[in-house]
Amino acid sequence: MSFDELQRDIEEHIEHETRDNIDRGMTPEAARAAALRKFGNTTRIAEDTWSVWHPAWLDRLLQDVRYAFRVLSRNPGFALVAILTLALGIGMNTAVFTVVNTVLLNPLPYPDADRLVWLADAIHGPDYFEWKARSHSFEKFIPYGYDSAPIVFGSHAEQVGSIATSDEFLAMTGARPERGRLFTAADRNVILITHKLWTRSFGSDPDVVGKPIRFNGHPFTICGVLPESYRFALPLVGPGLDNPEIEAYIPEFLDPEDPQIQGALLTVVAKMRPGVRLSQGAAEIEAIQADIVGRDRNIIRADMLKLRILPIQERLVGESRRALLVLLAAVAFVLLIACANIANLTMARAASRQREIAIRAAIGAGRVRIVAQMLAEGIVLALIGGAAGLLFARLTLGAVIQFGSHAVPRLDEAAIDLRVLGFTFLVSTVTGILFGLGPAISMSHATLGYGLKEGGLTVSAGRSRIAVRRFLMAGELAVTLVLLVGAGLMVRSFWRMSAHPSGFAPESILTMKVGLSGPSYQGSQAPVAYFDRLLARVGAAPGVSAAGITNVPVLGFIQAEGIQFPKQKRPGTIYRSVSTGYFRAMGMRLVAGRWLTDREPSASVMINESFARAVYGKYDPLGRRIRSPNSNPGKEPLATIVGVVADMRYAKLDARPAPETYVPYRQAIDLHSVDIMVRTAGDPSALSGDIRKIIFDLDPTQPVYDVQTVEQALAGSIAPRRFNLLLLGIFAAAALVLAVVGIYGVMGCAVAQRTHEIGVRMALGARRSEVVRMVVRQGMATAAAGIAVGAAAAFGLTRVMRSLLYEIAPTDRPTFAVVCIVLAAAAFLACCLPALRASRVDPVVALRYE
Amino acid sequence: MSTGDVNDRIELLQGTLDLLILRTLLLGPIHGHAIAKAIEHNSEDVLQVEQGSLYPALHRLIKRGWIAAEEGTSENNRRAKFYRLTPKGRKQLAVETTKWDKLARAIAGILRPAGGEGKS
Numbered sequence: 001m002s003f004d005e006l007q008r009d010i011e012e013h014i015e016h017e018t019r020d021n022i023d024r025g026m027t028p029e030a031a032r033a034a035a036l037r038k039f040g041n042t043t044r045i046a047e048d049t050w051s052v053w054h055p056a057w058l059d060r061l062l063q064d065v066r067y068a069f070r071v072l073s074r075n076p077g078f079a080l081v082a083i084l085t086l087a088l089g090i091g092m093n094t095a096v097f098t099v100v101n102t103v104l105l106n107p108l109p110y111p112d113a114d115r116l117v118w119l120a121d122a123i124h125g126p127d128y129f130e131w132k133a134r135s136h137s138f139e140k141f142i143p144y145g146y147d148s149a150p151i152v153f154g155s156h157a158e159q160v161g162s163i164a165t166s167d168e169f170l171a172m173t174g175a176r177p178e179r180g181r182l183f184t185a186a187d188r189n190v191i192l193i194t195h196k197l198w199t200r201s202f203g204s205d206p207d208v209v210g211k212p213i214r215f216n217g218h219p220f221t222i223c224g225v226l227p228e229s230y231r232f233a234l235p236l237v238g239p240g241l242d243n244p245e246i247e248a249y250i251p252e253f254l255d256p257e258d259p260q261i262q263g264a265l266l267t268v269v270a271k272m273r274p275g276v277r278l279s280q281g282a283a284e285i286e287a288i289q290a291d292i293v294g295r296d297r298n299i300i301r302a303d304m305l306k307l308r309i310l311p312i313q314e315r316l317v318g319e320s321r322r323a324l325l326v327l328l329a330a331v332a333f334v335l336l337i338a339c340a341n342i343a344n345l346t347m348a349r350a351a352s353r354q355r356e357i358a359i360r361a362a363i364g365a366g367r368v369r370i371v372a373q374m375l376a377e378g379i380v381l382a383l384i385g386g387a388a389g390l391l392f393a394r395l396t397l398g399a400v401i402q403f404g405s406h407a408v409p410r411l412d413e414a415a416i417d418l419r420v421l422g423f424t425f426l427v428s429t430v431t432g433i434l435f436g437l438g439p440a441i442s443m444s445h446a447t448l449g450y451g452l453k454e455g456g457l458t459v460s461a462g463r464s465r466i467a468v469r470r471f472l473m474a475g476e477l478a479v480t481l482v483l484l485v486g487a488g489l490m491v492r493s494f495w496r497m498s499a500h501p502s503g504f505a506p507e508s509i510l511t512m513k514v515g516l517s518g519p520s521y522q523g524s525q526a527p528v529a530y531f532d533r534l535l536a537r538v539g540a541a542p543g544v545s546a547a548g549i550t551n552v553p554v555l556g557f558i559q560a561e562g563i564q565f566p567k568q569k570r571p572g573t574i575y576r577s578v579s580t581g582y583f584r585a586m587g588m589r590l591v592a593g594r595w596l597t598d599r600e601p602s603a604s605v606m607i608n609e610s611f612a613r614a615v616y617g618k619y620d621p622l623g624r625r626i627r628s629p630n631s632n633p634g635k636e637p638l639a640t641i642v643g644v645v646a647d648m649r650y651a652k653l654d655a656r657p658a659p660e661t662y663v664p665y666r667q668a669i670d671l672h673s674v675d676i677m678v679r680t681a682g683d684p685s686a687l688s689g690d691i692r693k694i695i696f697d698l699d700p701t702q703p704v705y706d707v708q709t710v711e712q713a714l715a716g717s718i719a720p721r722r723f724n725l726l727l728l729g730i731f732a733a734a735a736l737v738l739a740v741v742g743i744y745g746v747m748g749c750a751v752a753q754r755t756h757e758i759g760v761r762m763a764l765g766a767r768r769s770e771v772v773r774m775v776v777r778q779g780m781a782t783a784a785a786g787i788a789v790g791a792a793a794a795f796g797l798t799r800v801m802r803s804l805l806y807e808i809a810p811t812d813r814p815t816f817a818v819v820c821i822v823l824a825a826a827a828f829l830a831c832c833l834p835a836l837r838a839s840r841v842d843p844v845v846a847l848r849y850e
Numbered sequence: 851m852s853t854g855d856v857n858d859r860i861e862l863l864q865g866t867l868d869l870l871i872l873r874t875l876l877l878g879p880i881h882g883h884a885i886a887k888a889i890e891h892n893s894e895d896v897l898q899v900e901q902g903s904l905y906p907a908l909h910r911l912i913k914r915g916w917i918a919a920e921e922g923t924s925e926n927n928r929r930a931k932f933y934r935l936t937p938k939g940r941k942q943l944a945v946e947t948t949k950w951d952k953l954a955r956a957i958a959g960i961l962r963p964a965g966g967e968g969k970s
Contacts, residue, residue: 006905009882009905009931010902010905012881012882012883012928012929012930012931013881013882013883013886013901013905015928016881016883016884016924016930017883017901020887038900038901039900039901039902040900040901040902040903041902042902044902045902045903045905045906046905048903048905048906049905049906049908049909051906052906052909052910052913053909053913
């Protein structure tokens with residue numbers, strides 16, 4: 001019902017009463033007057049009635065909001081700056097929260113995801129069967145294994161990440177086929193492909209179901225296509241298995257009678273029965289495991305077999321949790337700085353609004369009403385900024401996902417949902433209250449009475465406001481310093497990791513993978529022959545200065561002739577089967593002895609410095625013999641160490657070099673999955689096409705994949721760190737810019753308010769340089785206080801980042817020093833400009849000021 | 851809520867106006883002015899509604915769903931808003947009447963402890 005309608009009803013009522021009065025014999029005028037008297041104050045009654053439906057506070061709120069819009073539209077410059085600052089601050093917060101929401105808060109995209117449990121990083125085959133038979137708390141134990149293998153059909157061949165698992169896995173993940181069907185326990189040699197693989201490689205062929213293909217060298221039939229929304233979001237353990245893309249699923253059913261199961265290490269997800277608590281399930285598994293270990297005392301259990309029972313999401317998120325929380329805190333700091341800046345702006349404007357406020361107070365606005373008005377202005381501004389920020393987040397999210405998809409699990413699921421919207425709304429409102437409240441309070445006490453009398457600025461009120469603003473400025477600097485130190489520590493870690501030995505030049509080494517599969521490459525002779533041909537052809541290609549191969553490294557314990565290690569402290573080593581070109585392609589340095597050749601007459605190996613240090617200490621390792629693994633356990637030959645190479649970090653930048661053993665590839669245990677390394681004279685990417693062609697011509701059914709430079713591969717190995725560094729760097733840069741703008745604003749305003757005083761000083765003979773020095777000195781005093789507080793805070797706060805750093809202490813002095821200097825310099829510059837302006841004040845003009 | 855300004859008029863208790871409106875509407879839908887007149891007439895002019903305070907009360911009752919308003923034409927062919935009791939309001943009237951009777955008896959009991967007759 002509208003207010004007009006209500007007034008019509010009342011008018012109608014009075015009409016009736018008037019007519020009654022006329023009927024009683026009154027004159028029309030007297031009749032109407034009596035009717036009105038009897039009714040009471042029509043406007044007030046209409047309002048009272050209206051307020052039954054529309055509470056008064058709502059009305060006042062709308063009024064405040066309307067007024068706020070008017071005030072803002074009258075100051076478009078201020079509004080624009082404030083909204084942009086807020087859009088940036090709130091937008092970055094929204095983007096980071098969207099990631100946090102997806103990765104940490106949203107449950108896995110599977111039914112009953114809260115009942116899924118991780119038990120250990122690797123589970124011994126027989127243990128799995130025993131748990132399955134004896135446990136009562138768990139509904140299911142579902143093993144799954146990752147494999148990267150070539151998928152071949154027609155003339156098309158490509159490498160695809162796959163999961164081999166049972167039909168129970170599909171049920172647990174709530175899979176529904178988009179086309180065809182899922183596999184069942186009766187199926188063998190069928191393959192399920194994802195929507196993405198179907199569209200990319202099969203051109204969305206509607207008849208793909210039933211199509212025969214070869215996968216990993218064996219014939220398979222495509223039984224179905226999984227929908228686009230289906231995702232693999234479970235942990236995988238192993239080097240290079242950080243969030244790999246999974247595009248195919250094949251059936252695999254473990255048989256307890258299979259002799260291979262005795263040595264198998266499984267990845268297993270367990271599902272608890274409904275109503276069972278994690279602690280109950282854990283206690284049960286621990287008891288069973290204690291029993292198993294008690295029975296077979298002789299089996300050495302590696303670290304990765306240790307029980308590690310936790311909700312599956314916690315295991316999946318792992319280290320990302322801390323990084324994300326640090327980023328969330330950092331981005332909140334940026335918003336805090338943005339808040340301080342806008343509070344500064346608002347207070348600068350308060351001087352010119354003093355009159356308006358005073359008039360409002362004079363015509364009866366109470367202090368509560370004025371404070372409410374200021375808050376409304378703040379909140380309106382913040383909500384507009386928040387809406388713009390939401391847009392900003394929406395636009396940047398795509399870039400964040402693309403950059404971080406290998407750094408953070410489940411990042412590709414990130415989307416703005418209701419919880420994110422709620423978060424943005426809440427953050428905007430709190431932001432608005434924060435920067436609306438400061439000015440509101442500083443304005444409402446002293447100034448209400450003054451404004452009208454003085455007709456402008458009062459010195460004392462101005463002073464107290466400047467004091468508040470200086471405080472804000474120092475606070476901004478302190479927060480910025482914390483962010484800069486955080487970013488600085490990350491940059492230093494990054495440098496540490498990326499420091500390469502001279503001669504390595506990872507940007508000119510091309511690496512690619514070949515995984516030989518299928519019946520024609522069984523045994524050890526066929527692969528060796530294939531790689532002989534490959535090395536000869538690639539090595540002869542124009543532009544190639546060296547080409548070599550290495551197999552996927554194998555881990556093992558060191559067995560050295562004549563040396564007994566204490567049982568618990570047997571050092572391990574990485575065995576690599578390499579061709580001699582590998583050392584040249586990688587630019588390795590010989591420390592002692594000689595290089596391996598491709599045709600060693602007897603069993604020979606090379607080791608690296610770490611190996612020599614760990615096993616032989618200060619003794620000469622050359623000529624000593626160690627066991628070299630082959631496919632014949634117990635009959636490994638003793639191989640002679642012929643040379644020692646310098647340590648090198650070339651696989652994973654943030655891992656320390658480990659003891660390594662290099663075996664000639666003709667003496668290798670297994671030569672199926674191989675990395676090819678090609679050092680090029682010119683631009684490696686220009687050559688990659690030619691080299692792919694050479695390898696394709698050797699055997700078109702064996703695809704080459706992951707072609708990239710070693711530099712790219714290394715960068716990929718620290719993807720999470722790069723992601724954290726990039727985001728933290730952006731936040732720190734934004735904070736620095738905001739802080740500098742803030743200081744400039746405060747100093748500029750302080751100088752403007754002191755124009756009169758400065759004029760007096762200059763009229764009395766102060767020189768320009770003295771004025772500049774005075775202004776800068778006062779600004780820098782505030783800045784120094786901020787920097788000192790910030791340094792102390794950073795000293796305490798950066799320790800939460802310890803696990804994100806590499807070979808750098810969280811209190812690294814050089815980082816702190818550099819950051820303090822940079823910030824002080826920035827603050828100095830921001831003070832200088834207003835100071836110079838102050839010095840150009842013409843005393844005559846200044847004295848007339850006001 | 852409403853005050854009479856002549857001595858023999860009685861100030862209405864909080865909520866009493868609502869009860870009187872509901873009771874008046876029991877006879878059928880009528881418009882606002884008629885409600886005021888009916889209350890005054892039926893109480894032999896003892897209860898004087900400051901007619902204006904009728905409107906906030908009417909709207910409160912509409913909001914609670916006890917009465918409903920609809921457009922109509924008054925006896926002298928003018929547009930007017932007619933108010934009628936809803937089924938919910940009818941039930942509420944019964945409840946309120948019982949409550950009022952109880953209150954009246956209680957007050958009467960206090961004022962006339964011997965059980966003498968009291969007029970409510």
